[in-house]
Amino acid sequence: MISSPGKLRRNHGTRCSKGTPRLKRKASPPSRETSPDSKNAKLSKKWMNYQGVNGWEGLLDPLDDDLRREILRYGHFVEAAYDSFDFDPSSPTYATCKHPRSSLLRRSGICGSGYRVTRNLYATCGVELPSCGGGGWSGVKFPGWVSTRSSWVGFVAVCHDNREISRLGRRDVVIALRGTGTCLEWVENMRTKLTCVHGNDGGSGAYGEPMVQSGFLSLFTSKATTRLSLRDTIREEVGTIIKMYGGKPLSFTLTGHSLGAALATLTAYDIHDAFEGFAPTVTVLSFGGPRVGNMSFRYRLEETGTNVLRIVNTDDPVTKVPGILVDGSSGIPGEDAAAGMVPGWLRQRVLHDSSRWRYVDVGRELRLSSKECPYICDVSMTTCHDMKTYLNLVSGFVSSKCPFRAKGKKVLRMHRCRHDLI
Numbered sequence: 001m002i003s004s005p006g007k008l009r010r011n012h013g014t015r016c017s018k019g020t021p022r023l024k025r026k027a028s029p030p031s032r033e034t035s036p037d038s039k040n041a042k043l044s045k046k047w048m049n050y051q052g053v054n055g056w057e058g059l060l061d062p063l064d065d066d067l068r069r070e071i072l073r074y075g076h077f078v079e080a081a082y083d084s085f086d087f088d089p090s091s092p093t094y095a096t097c098k099h100p101r102s103s104l105l106r107r108s109g110i111c112g113s114g115y116r117v118t119r120n121l122y123a124t125c126g127v128e129l130p131s132c133g134g135g136g137w138s139g140v141k142f143p144g145w146v147s148t149r150s151s152w153v154g155f156v157a158v159c160h161d162n163r164e165i166s167r168l169g170r171r172d173v174v175i176a177l178r179g180t181g182t183c184l185e186w187v188e189n190m191r192t193k194l195t196c197v198h199g200n201d202g203g204s205g206a207y208g209e210p211m212v213q214s215g216f217l218s219l220f221t222s223k224a225t226t227r228l229s230l231r232d233t234i235r236e237e238v239g240t241i242i243k244m245y246g247g248k249p250l251s252f253t254l255t256g257h258s259l260g261a262a263l264a265t266l267t268a269y270d271i272h273d274a275f276e277g278f279a280p281t282v283t284v285l286s287f288g289g290p291r292v293g294n295m296s297f298r299y300r301l302e303e304t305g306t307n308v309l310r311i312v313n314t315d316d317p318v319t320k321v322p323g324i325l326v327d328g329s330s331g332i333p334g335e336d337a338a339a340g341m342v343p344g345w346l347r348q349r350v351l352h353d354s355s356r357w358r359y360v361d362v363g364r365e366l367r368l369s370s371k372e373c374p375y376i377c378d379v380s381m382t383t384c385h386d387m388k389t390y391l392n393l394v395s396g397f398v399s400s401k402c403p404f405r406a407k408g409k410k411v412l413r414m415h416r417c418r419h420d421l422i
Helices: 043-050 065-084 101-107 162-168 183-189 214-221 230-245 259-274 295-303 336-341 344-352 381-385 387-396 405-421
Strands: 115-124 150-159 171-177 194-196 211-213 250-257 281-287 307-313 364-368
Touching (some): 065 250, 065 387, 115 214, 150 162, 150 230, 150 259, 162 171, 171 230, 171 259, 194 214, 214 230, 230 250, 230 259, 259 295, 259 307, 307 387, 364 387, 381 387
Parallel strands (some): 281 307, 307 364
Antiparallel strands (some): 115 150, 150 171
16 A cells, blocks of 8 residues: 655654654654663553554554554664654665664664564565566566565564563564555555455355455565565464474564555564464564455454554545445444445446455554644645654554543643632
């Protein structure tokens, strides 16, 4: 799906582009420095709650401060994936990682995290365009960078620092994935028809066969001549980690933005599918993620105990796609009625094969809004979808009744005044 350009960066990976939010005054996101402190001491005892085992009950509205810090901490890993990717088509290292594994986090501005990158991750597009060297569509030739099929999408990082393991209450594994970065990834984004996860069209279970967006599945399962698929690479690395650390508390936290959020959700599904005998705690933190699959896909995720938290900016259109027909499961008045705005001929075409277009949302939602943030002037689509916008919104969100901290102080003062009068 849509993701912000990554060419211009500054201040430890903060992206500076036309899509960067225009702020009335400088809004300083929390530092990426992570170290144990007394405020986070309870994490070690209640870490399963913060990983969503109980559906984040009582932690989202109002937003618990410890959960806020954890969401931001994982969000910085996603920013590191963006910062490390070479977006420049003229660069000889285009679509690869700019940093060696040993210094990736440090060079991306994450210091003292206690994590070490153990594996680079690559995704391969299942579609191909003719390269400049030969062939073409009706005589049209494409430069090499347009037809790049395999590209670096993120990394696996394992917590190795004993102090951080003690603070978290377990050894944590992060799988961080960036959003769309190449032309062919955009092409895959447009392949929105649902397809069966396991490659067969037969029904299975109360809701039929689990189905997901064709392009996302293609990026997840396609392999190149010299590279494993993203799915097989992650399976291999997860298997190694389980063998090394499976005897003690272990969690897998999958996080991504936009396309990366969709791939993180598919990864969570696949980990439980591939390692059915071992049930690690698997959590997905999705920033600005699109819809991924149908009702059966969501049911299977819930059945395996996968915890999914979708951080959604209500002003971000990417979180409302793909799918013209949406099962009425979001509980948001009017959103599912949007299909009424679709031209009649297209509705008829979709209704003829509705199983291929009927998407649902998965997991719990943390609903935010750019319009409620006093520091964001620009509420364009690009700005609302930007990863930096999401981190600013999480940093300032208080509750559904008090959307942002700047307003929160005023509301609290009014509440105290009323209390004094009573």
